[in-house]
Every structure is written in structure tokens, then in C-alpha cells.
Amino acid sequence: MPDRRRWLALVTVSVAVSLIIVDSTIVNVAIPSIVDDLGIDSTQVQWVQESYTLVFASLLLVLGVLADRWGRRRMMMTGVVVFAASSLLAATAPDGTVLVGARLVQGLGGAMILPTTLSIINATFRGRERGIAFAVWGSTIGGMAAVGPLLGGWLTTDYSWRWAFGINIPLGALILVAAALVVTESRADERRGTDGVAALLSVVAFGGLVFGLIEGRSLGWWTTLDDAATWWPWALSPVPVALGVGVVAAALFVRRGLRRARQGRPTLIPLDLFAIASFRNGNVAALVVSLGEFGILLSLPIWLQNVLGYDALATGWILVALAGGSFLASGAAQALTVRYGAVPIVRLGIAAEIVGVVGLGVVARPDSTWVSVVPFLVVYGFGVGLATAQLTGVVLADVPVRVSGAASGTQSTARQVGSALGIAILGTILFTTTAVDLDARLADQGVPEAQRATTVTAVVDSAGGAIAGLEQDPATASVADDARAALTQGTRWSAWAAGGFLLLGLGATLTLGRRSRETTEAPVADDRA
Structure with missing residues (x-):
């Protein structure tokens, strides 16, 4: 491919990545408006x-493998069509159920896009250029994760939260035109089989774990609560059942993969890739780091709007500090990597993220202002910008092109499993801590138990949206102050938990760099697909 067209292809796939990253983060700012408009509760x-x-996350692996066989550009463009169509459905959703359904279809489109963009880069660039391309791709993710809230704040404040989804339609059309013109089709010369049973097991495993983590506080962690009584007839809550099914499915997934690998049959995850130290260790680090990175993005917009009183646009401007930090990092990352190597820069980035997110927990108070929050967001964004691109490069550096789609899907799945668990775990920490703290504060004031339960449910189920109504009534103004303090406490613990997970991720990076190229001549030796 001519140089100019190759770099234009990089721009195109980076914009395609931006489409799904912006959509993931733009929703965070729009959530309070969605709650008000559609009346959804905190579980929804x-x-x-x-x-x-x-x-x-459930489909990244299988779609990454299928892209190698079917055509990477074709899969990406199909994903853009699915994503844009489901965005239209989300933008016109009349209630929470339809919105959740539209988001399910968006997940399908996103799963077609993300691994194929990485695979296209891996197939298009070589050597030093590949490192630069990965850096551009990763910096795009870091920057767009922060630009999304600003765009969402503007659209939500000046127009409607529905435009937060509607914006994807013209962007998708532009991507389709550009991809048709400048992205060259590529596919693997060697056709790998797929394992449908393993794909199903992965969906069941991941779905069971995430369902259990999200629904535990509303359905009961062990004993069935009232919310589940209408459809779940047993005393044992569906939550431990779902978690148990998820664990069993995960064990069967691993067992099946190992058995098929010994028989020389196709596996959903190309297990031979895990003989590559950089791929194996990098995926572990990516999963744990993502768990801490993205979960905090759920709680911050809720706290900024419902506790500090900023509107969606002001919240977006505050969160754009993340973009500033990320863009600073993108300017410095390449030079730092050339001088010190990719792995030390990954560690530096994660350390900066820890400082930023723990600092946010320290300064979070009911009377905080943007002045105290923004510096830590800049530091956090700087860390995301350093770590994201370099970790991707480390994971895929030694991967042969012929299995780049499967490898990209595996790497992306590790990140998405981490981010999904992060949202589930940190969201549970946020709302559970808020409920417990608010109940304790109201009990100290002598509020009767039935009234406490009603107030706590209203605040938690509205994700803090009920605080404004409590404040407007003189009789409940003091309760509104308690609710702000409780939601702030939940935000603090959510931030500190994110810092703890990032610390584990930093520990996981200690295994990186050890004989990272020791197996590049193993069973997955490179070819030039």
C-alpha cells in the first residue's frame, strides 16, 4: 500500500475506534438526563x-477470528452499519427497556469494529511504523474517552441526550466512505476454524458474572429480595446461581480449549499465542488495569451533577481535563518509549493513573469545586494516555500477522472483561456504600425505618437524581444534605477501589519484559498475510 494511503487508512480506523469509545463515554454524562426522561432506576x-x-466483550474473540477469514475491512464496515442503525434505535427509545436493547445491538457492532481496527494496523504496518500506528490508535482511545463527556454534555444540555446517540449516524456514514476508499482488504491465508460451543460458553460465563455483580444488591446476594420475587420462586437468590453458572461455564471453556488444543483442533482463543511472553503477560495486565480505569467513569459524572450541581455541559468541560492529560501523554509517549522502552512507560502511566484516581477520592467532598478535581483528572488522563497505547503495542508486538485478528480479539476481550467488571464492581461499591451511609445518617437523626428505606431507595434508584427534589422541600432539605454526603462517600470508595485495582495492574506489569521475545519462533511463527 502506498505510504499516503496507508496513513490515511490509519486515520480511518482511528476514527472508527473513536466512534465506539466516544459512545461508551458520552453516555456517562447523559445518564442523569436519561434517568429524568425515561424514569430508569440505578440498576437500569x-x-x-x-x-x-x-x-x-463476549463477541470480540469470535468476531476477531471471523474477520481474519471473512475480511477485516468488510467486518469493520459491517460493524459500523450495525452500530449506526442501533444508535438510531437508542436515540428514539421510548423507555429504558428499548434503550437497553439498543445498547445490546450496539455491543454487536462495536465488537465487529474494535478487533478489526487493531488487526488492520497489524497487517498494514511493520517495524517502527507499527509502533507509531499503535501509539496513534491508543492515544485516540485515551483522548476520545475524555472528549466524549464534553460532546455528550454539550448535546445533552443544548439539545437532548438522544443526540448523544444520534451523532453516531453521520459519523458512521463518513467512516464507511473513507474505509471504502483508503483501507485495503486483508485476510489470513491460513483458514482457522472456530468453536461455536466455546463461544457460547464464553457468553454464558461472562454474562453470569456480570449479571450477578450488577443485580446482587437489588435481587439479593444470597436470599431473594422482593424485586425478584415476582419471577424467581426460590428462596435462594438468582444472583449466586448466575455467578455459579458463570464460574462453571468459564471452567468448561478452559477445559474444552485445552482438550481441543491437544487434539490439534481449532480453539476460540488461539492458546498457542500464550506461549509468547509479551502476549500472555500483557493480557493479564490489560485486564486488571482496565478494571480500575473505566469503572470510575460511571461514578464521576453522577457525583459532579447530582452532588456538586454542575449541568451536563459543565460536567463535560470538567472531564475534558482527561483529554488534556491524554494529549499531553501522546506528545511525550513516543520519545519516552524510544529512550526507556515500552514497559517502563506502561508502568509510569499506571502509576500516574493511581495518583490521579486516589487523589480524586481524597478531594471528593459535598462542597468540592472543579478547581480541586481538574488537576487529578489531568494526571489520571496523562496516565491513561501513556499506558493504553504502549500496553497494546507490548501485547501485540510479537504476534504473527496471520492470527492478528484472533490476537486482537483476545487483547480487546481482556480489556473489555476488565472494564465491564470494573463498571459492575465499582458501580456496586458506589450505590451500596451510598445506601448504607445514607441509612446510617438518617438513623442517627431518628428517622423511622420505613421512611429511611423509602428515602434511600429513591436516592439510590435515581442514581442521586432525587437529591434536587429533596432539597426543594424545606421539610427534607437536611435529608438532601445527608444524601449528598452519602453519594460523595460512595464516590470516594469507588475511586479508592479503582486505585486498588490499578495497583494490582501495576504489579501485573512486573512480569512484562521478561523474555518477551523468547517464543517468537514457536508454533505461531510469522507469515505475511
Whole structure:
């Protein structure tokens, strides 16, 4: 491919990545408006996020492999069509159920797009240029993760939250035209088989785990609560059942993969790739880091709007500090990587993320202002910008082109599994801590138990949206102050939990760089697809 067209192809796939990353983050700012308009509760708030991520992460592997066989550009363009069509459905959703359904279909489209963009880069660039291309791709993710809230804030404030989804339609059309003109089709010369049973097991495993984590506080972690009594007849809650099914399915997935690999039959995850140290260790680090990175993005917009009182546009401007930090990192990352190597820069980035997110927990107070929040967001964004691109490059550096789609799908799945679990776990921490803290504060004031339960449910189910109504009534103004303090406490613990997971991710990177190229001549030796 001529140089100019190759770099234009990089721009195109980066914009395609932007489409799904912006959509993932733009929703965070729009959530309070969606709650007000559609009347969804806090569990549905999480499912607006998780329904997308659940399908997205579950299908990345199989669609990455299919893209190698069917054509990477074709898969990406199909994904853009599906994503744009489902965005139209989300933009016109009359209730929370339809919105969640639209997000499920968006997850399918996103799963077609993300691994194929990485695979196209891996097939198009070589050597130093490949490192630059990965850096551009990763910096795009970091930057767009922060630009999304600003765009969402503007659209939500000046127009409607529905435009947060509607914007995807013209963007999708532009991507389709550009991809047809400048992206060259590529596919693997060697046709790999797929394993439909393993694909089903992966969906069941991941779905069971995420369902259990999200629904535990509303359906009961062990004993069935009232919310489930109408459709679940047993005393044992559906939550431990779902978690158990998820664990069993995961074990069967691993067992089946190992058995088929010994028989020389196709596996959903190309297990021979895990003989490559950089791929194996990098995926572990990516999963844990993503768990801490993206979960906090659920709680921050809720806190900024419902506790500090900023509107969606102001919230977007505050969160754009993330973009500033990420763009600073993108300017420095290449030079730093050339001088010190990719792995130290990954560690530096994760360390900066830890400082940023823990700092956010420290400064979070009911009377905080943007002045105290923005510096830590810049530091956090700087860390995301350093770590994201370089970690991707480390994971895929030694992967042969012929299995780049499967490898990209595996790497993307590790990240999405981490981000989905992060949203589920940190969202549960946010709302559970808020409920417990608010109940304790109201009990200290002598509020009767029935009234406490009603107030706590209203605040938690509205993701803090009920606080404004409590404040407007003089009789409940003091309760509104308690609710702000409780939601702030939930945000603090959510931030600190994210910092803990990032610390684990930093520990996981200690295994990177050890004989990273020791197996590049193993069973997956490179070819030039």
C-alpha cells in the first residue's frame, strides 16, 4: 500500500475506534438526563452501560477470528452499519427497556469494529511504523474517552441526550466512505476454524458474572429480595446461581480449549499465542488495569451533577481535563518509549493513573469545586494516555500477522472483561456504600425505618437524581444534605477501589519484559498475510 494511503487508512480506523469509545463515554454524562426522561432506576443505569459491554466483550474473540477469514475491512464496515442503525434505535427509545436493547445491538457492532481496527494496523504496518500506528490508535482511545463527556454534555444540555446517540449516524456514514476508499482488504491465508460451543460458553460465563455483580444488591446476594420475587420462586437468590453458572461455564471453556488444543483442533482463543511472553503477560495486565480505569467513569459524572450541581455541559468541560492529560501523554509517549522502552512507560502511566484516581477520592467532598478535581483528572488522563497505547503495542508486538485478528480479539476481550467488571464492581461499591451511609445518617437523626428505606431507595434508584427534589422541600432539605454526603462517600470508595485495582495492574506489569521475545519462533511463527 502506498505510504499516503496507508496513513490515511490509519486515520480511518482511528476514527472508527473513536466512534465506539466516544459512545461508551458520552453516555456517562447523559445518564442523569436519561434517568429524568425515561424514569430508569440505578440498576437500569448500570445496564445501560453493561448491556453494551456484555455483548461487546463476549463477541470480540469470535468476531476477531471471523474477520481474519471473512475480511477485516468488510467486518469493520459491517460493524459500523450495525452500530449506526442501533444508535438510531437508542436515540428514539421510548423507555429504558428499548434503550437497553439498543445498547445490546450496539455491543454487536462495536465488537465487529474494535478487533478489526487493531488487526488492520497489524497487517498494514511493520517495524517502527507499527509502533507509531499503535501509539496513534491508543492515544485516540485515551483522548476520545475524555472528549466524549464534553460532546455528550454539550448535546445533552443544548439539545437532548438522544443526540448523544444520534451523532453516531453521520459519523458512521463518513467512516464507511473513507474505509471504502483508503483501507485495503486483508485476510489470513491460513483458514482457522472456530468453536461455536466455546463461544457460547464464553457468553454464558461472562454474562453470569456480570449479571450477578450488577443485580446482587437489588435481587439479593444470597436470599431473594422482593424485586425478584415476582419471577424467581426460590428462596435462594438468582444472583449466586448466575455467578455459579458463570464460574462453571468459564471452567468448561478452559477445559474444552485445552482438550481441543491437544487434539490439534481449532480453539476460540488461539492458546498457542500464550506461549509468547509479551502476549500472555500483557493480557493479564490489560485486564486488571482496565478494571480500575473505566469503572470510575460511571461514578464521576453522577457525583459532579447530582452532588456538586454542575449541568451536563459543565460536567463535560470538567472531564475534558482527561483529554488534556491524554494529549499531553501522546506528545511525550513516543520519545519516552524510544529512550526507556515500552514497559517502563506502561508502568509510569499506571502509576500516574493511581495518583490521579486516589487523589480524586481524597478531594471528593459535598462542597468540592472543579478547581480541586481538574488537576487529578489531568494526571489520571496523562496516565491513561501513556499506558493504553504502549500496553497494546507490548501485547501485540510479537504476534504473527496471520492470527492478528484472533490476537486482537483476545487483547480487546481482556480489556473489555476488565472494564465491564470494573463498571459492575465499582458501580456496586458506589450505590451500596451510598445506601448504607445514607441509612446510617438518617438513623442517627431518628428517622423511622420505613421512611429511611423509602428515602434511600429513591436516592439510590435515581442514581442521586432525587437529591434536587429533596432539597426543594424545606421539610427534607437536611435529608438532601445527608444524601449528598452519602453519594460523595460512595464516590470516594469507588475511586479508592479503582486505585486498588490499578495497583494490582501495576504489579501485573512486573512480569512484562521478561523474555518477551523468547517464543517468537514457536508454533505461531510469522507469515505475511
